Amino acid sequence: MQPDASSSTAPSEEGSTTTPSAQATTPPGTSSIPSHTSSAPRTISTGHLYQPNVTSPQRVRRSVSGVTRLLTELSAPDIAAALGPDSVLVLPTGALEQHGPHLPVATDLIIAEAMAERTVAEYGDELDLWLLPPLAYTKSDEHAWSAGTFWLSASTLTAVLTDIGRSVATTPARRLAFLNGHGGNSALLQVANRELRREFGLRTFTLHPGVPPDQGGASPADELGMGVHGGTEETSLMLHLRPDLVDLDRAERWVPEHLAEYRHVRFGGSVSFGWLSDDFGPSGVLGDPTAATAERGKERAERSVEYLGAAFGEVARFDPAPPA
Numbered sequence: 001m002q003p004d005a006s007s008s009t010a011p012s013e014e015g016s017t018t019t020p021s022a023q024a025t026t027p028p029g030t031s032s033i034p035s036h037t038s039s040a041p042r043t044i045s046t047g048h049l050y051q052p053n054v055t056s057p058q059r060v061r062r063s064v065s066g067v068t069r070l071l072t073e074l075s076a077p078d079i080a081a082a083l084g085p086d087s088v089l090v091l092p093t094g095a096l097e098q099h100g101p102h103l104p105v106a107t108d109l110i111i112a113e114a115m116a117e118r119t120v121a122e123y124g125d126e127l128d129l130w131l132l133p134p135l136a137y138t139k140s141d142e143h144a145w146s147a148g149t150f151w152l153s154a155s156t157l158t159a160v161l162t163d164i165g166r167s168v169a170t171t172p173a174r175r176l177a178f179l180n181g182h183g184g185n186s187a188l189l190q191v192a193n194r195e196l197r198r199e200f201g202l203r204t205f206t207l208h209p210g211v212p213p214d215q216g217g218a219s220p221a222d223e224l225g226m227g228v229h230g231g232t233e234e235t236s237l238m239l240h241l242r243p244d245l246v247d248l249d250r251a252e253r254w255v256p257e258h259l260a261e262y263r264h265v266r267f268g269g270s271v272s273f274g275w276l277s278d279d280f281g282p283s284g285v286l287g288d289p290t291a292a293t294a295e296r297g298k299e300r301a302e303r304s305v306e307y308l309g310a311a312f313g314e315v316a317r318f319d320p321a322p323p324a
């Protein structure tokens with residue numbers, strides 16, 4: 001997917017630190033960052049990689065130009081220099097929650113972060129996108145009954161998002177996008193979008209790697225529109241991203257077929273309903289993971305990054321005011 005993807009998996013070297021004005025060419029292990037306030041390119045060390053251990057070892061954190069696009073690898077003065085009002089800060093929101101016996105509880109976190117990394121790596125230079133470290137603990141109370149679910153209440157997460165928005169507002173960037181891997185966060189993120197718009201003047205957005213079926217997105221026909229949790233699509237993505245964490249021997253189809261007759265009260269229907277994942281039975285899964293394949297996951301991931309590139313293209317320039 002990346003012209004320079006191979007370089008992202010190469011062992012890192014200690015990068016030498018150079019002064020902003022000393023170098024005509026960029027030495028190995030360093031790169032220039034774009035600056036909104038200075039005409040001279042700045043040079044920063046990129047020798048240390050950010051590597052939390054829950055995510056893909058094939059993670060891509062360099063854009064096609066070789067510039068780091070993980071914002072927190074920059075120093076504070078470099079962040080102030082590199083960002084402008086139309087810079088887009090991309091915050092992946094995951095979840096830590098039960099995903100049935102065949103998937104790890106970090107599934108949504110892994111997917112959100114991987115899709116964000118790939119999107120920022122591919123489109124970051126063109127669209128001025130900057131990746132923030134992900135939010136792992138979010139609103140997973142529909143799975144609160146299960147061991148392995150770690151969740152924040154709606155009021156706690158609202159407070160966390162407000163504080164993050166306040167912090168973003170101290171940078172020059174005025175665009176903040178949540179790239180959300182967990183459908184249970186969506187409603188609250190939309191509320192936060194407006195709060196942060198009003199309180200801090202940020203332009204705010206919520207995107208998903210794929211629109212969740214419980215919010216009108218497609219689900220494979222065989223799942224009867226109910227492949228919302230640990231089903232075919234999500235399991236396929238995990239087989240592509242982290243096959244070492246998937247145990248298909250323990251995957252079981254769990255689709256509440258008696259709900260298929262409901263026209264209005266259904267996932268993505270005109271009448272929404274409050275649900276807990278154990279309302280549907282003891283499985284913890286809603287969907288059919290037995291149909292999952294790594295190939296399907298790879299295609300889905302590639303479609304996702306393509307879609308996200310187009311969506312961020314609009315996020316980067318969206319302005320609701322009438323043209324002057």
Ligand SMILES: [Zn+2]
Nearest residue numbers: 107108230234
């Ligand atoms: Zn999930």
